Amino acid sequence: MTPQHLLSTLGVPAAAFDAGTLEARSPIDGQILGRVADAGAEAMNAAVERAHAAFLAWRNVPAPRRGELVRLFGEELRTHKSALAALVTLEAGKVTSEGEGEVQEMIDICDFAVGLSRQLHGLTIASERPGHRMMEQWHPLGVVGVISAFNFPVAVWAWNAALALVCGDSVVWKPSEKTPLTALATQALFERALARFGSDAPAHLSQVLNGRAATGEAMVDHPLVALVSATGSTRMGRAVGPRVAARFGRCLLELGGNNAIIVTPSADLDMAVRGILFGAYGTAGQRCTTTRRVIAHTSIHDELVTRLERARKSLKIGDPRESGVLVGPLVDQAAFDGMQKALADARAQGGQVAGGARVLADAQPNAFYVEPALVQMPGQTAVVCHETFAPILYMLRYEAFDDALALQNAVPQGLSSAIFTNDLREAETFLSARGSDCGIANVNIGTSGAEIGGAFGGEKETGGGRESGSDSWRAYMRRVTNTVNYSRALPLAQGVKFDV
Numbered sequence: 001m002t003p004q005h006l007l008s009t010l011g012v013p014a015a016a017f018d019a020g021t022l023e024a025r026s027p028i029d030g031q032i033l034g035r036v037a038d039a040g041a042e043a044m045n046a047a048v049e050r051a052h053a054a055f056l057a058w059r060n061v062p063a064p065r066r067g068e069l070v071r072l073f074g075e076e077l078r079t080h081k082s083a084l085a086a087l088v089t090l091e092a093g094k095v096t097s098e099g100e101g102e103v104q105e106m107i108d109i110c111d112f113a114v115g116l117s118r119q120l121h122g123l124t125i126a127s128e129r130p131g132h133r134m135m136e137q138w139h140p141l142g143v144v145g146v147i148s149a150f151n152f153p154v155a156v157w158a159w160n161a162a163l164a165l166v167c168g169d170s171v172v173w174k175p176s177e178k179t180p181l182t183a184l185a186t187q188a189l190f191e192r193a194l195a196r197f198g199s200d201a202p203a204h205l206s207q208v209l210n211g212r213a214a215t216g217e218a219m220v221d222h223p224l225v226a227l228v229s230a231t232g233s234t235r236m237g238r239a240v241g242p243r244v245a246a247r248f249g250r251c252l253l254e255l256g257g258n259n260a261i262i263v264t265p266s267a268d269l270d271m272a273v274r275g276i277l278f279g280a281y282g283t284a285g286q287r288c289t290t291t292r293r294v295i296a297h298t299s300i301h302d303e304l305v306t307r308l309e310r311a312r313k314s315l316k317i318g319d320p321r322e323s324g325v326l327v328g329p330l331v332d333q334a335a336f337d338g339m340q341k342a343l344a345d346a347r348a349q350g351g352q353v354a355g356g357a358r359v360l361a362d363a364q365p366n367a368f369y370v371e372p373a374l375v376q377m378p379g380q381t382a383v384v385c386h387e388t389f390a391p392i393l394y395m396l397r398y399e400a401f402d403d404a405l406a407l408q409n410a411v412p413q414g415l416s417s418a419i420f421t422n423d424l425r426e427a428e429t430f431l432s433a434r435g436s437d438c439g440i441a442n443v444n445i446g447t448s449g450a451e452i453g454g455a456f457g458g459e460k461e462t463g464g465g466r467e468s469g470s471d472s473w474r475a476y477m478r479r480v481t482n483t484v485n486y487s488r489a490l491p492l493a494q495g496v497k498f499d500v
């Protein structure tokens with residue numbers, strides 16, 4: 001199906017993508033898929049005002065009823081899963097099963113949010129005063145602004161929006177300028193759900209405004225945006241975080257990762273090789289949770305390298321729509337240049353590089369396909385400590401287990417981590433307070449491919465935010481502590497006397 005057919009199947013009118021200064025290009029072959037307008041600051045400000053009016057109405061709709069809207073949206077996603085997934089593949093270059101996996105994540109978070117809409121629980125708290133009761137309630141927060149990255153062009157919005165909507169918030173979305181069409185398609189599906197929902201949903205409950213960073217900045221600075229949930233590079237987070245803090249807004253940052261897998265002498269190497277291979281080279285190394293470092297015990301390091309090399313060379317690289325292809329293109333030339341620079345730096349820092357060259361350049365001169373790279377490093381040098389958003393796996397060695405933990409933690413980022421071991425002591429130490437310092441720590445499973453049920457996010461330069469499952473919903477609500485006096489006296493707390 002052509003991109004135009006896909007978009008029209010998903011309900012996006014042709015006028016929405018046939019003019020404007022933002023070009024949507026497919027990383028598969030460089031073809032222009034459509035053009036959209038860069039909304040700019042003025043349009044963003046107006047959208048936030050409209051979103052605030054929507055919030056004032058939506059917060060009064062009972063939460064389980066709000067959940068019904070998200071349930072209907074989940075139904076639209078189920079019906080149109082393959083079309084939206086095909087668009088994700090076209091615009092972000094993911095292989096077909098990963099495009100479908102991304103839409104499945106949207107469906108999963110809708111299901112999670114529907115259940116949650118009946119479980120936005122507060123607490124009752126014992127009061128120190130007789131005849132008093134204390135409790136904690138959670139109320140809707142306001143306008144939630146979502147800024148998303150190109151590599152999860154639709155799922156990240158859904159993780160935020162499904163929770164925000166059941167929590168009683170309205171949503172304004174500034175998608176990546178590299179993936180505006182999947183955003184328009186998602187919004188069109190949401191509007192179908194709204195049309196089925198009925199009249200108690202206010203207008204402008206969810207809006208999408210495509211644009212570059214300046215459009216996002218207007219959202220970041222707007223005092224009516226109660227929460228800015230921003231996913232992207234640490235560079236972006238460094239710009240966004242202080243601006244939101246300066247106006248005392250709330251920020252949820254989901255930034256870069258530099259994820260490691262420790263492989264110990266007792267590890268099941270078959271499992272480790274599979275976990276590392278998908279983690280490092282799946283999505284062409286363009287996941288925040290991509291495995292970028294392997295820290296292997298000296299006794300199994302060389303065998304692991306041999307097996308990984310064999311597997312790496314057999315990965316099929318090419319058009320992500322073709323069956324059997326496991327590694328699609330990099331998103332653009334800047335990503336390719338970044339990868340080549342990192343490999344040059346790695347060589348200069350003593351690394352031994354295998355792979356990394358451009359392939360298929362004759363067949364696809366306007367696209368950037370690369371051989372995934374495996375780099376044996378003499379130590380954790382500067383290039384290893386930096387997130388390069390491409391399929392480069394750095395191999396490091398360790399002798400003592402504590403040194404492996406120290407290496408794992410000695411990078412500025414703290415998103416995902418894993419250990420392959422059959423030694424209970426090593427596994428538990430890795431998960432303990434003195435183990436991995438990341439937001440995600442796994443045993444005998446790789447670093448990427450998180451499930452919706454858990455809280456997702458990381459520490460240090462990854463930004464500290466948590467999205468998706470567990471109690472992440474609390475970021476989208478405000479907590480209020482209530483004290484009710486049902487006695488006939490008015491005792492002060494802590495025994496304070498203030499009688500005249």
Ligand code: NAD
Nearest residue numbers: 149150175176213216217232233236239254255256257288
């Ligand atoms: P990016 O930082 O270039 O862009 C992300 C988004 O931020 C885009 O929508 C962009 O327009 C916007 N933006 C950039 N500067 C801004 C500013 N000053 N104010 C407001 N908005 C601004 O990232 P990318 O290249 O699209 O995505 C790759 C990066 O995202 C990687 O670092 C990856 O690790 C990270 N990522 C993190 C997670 C996570 O959950 N931790 C998930 C996906 C991607």
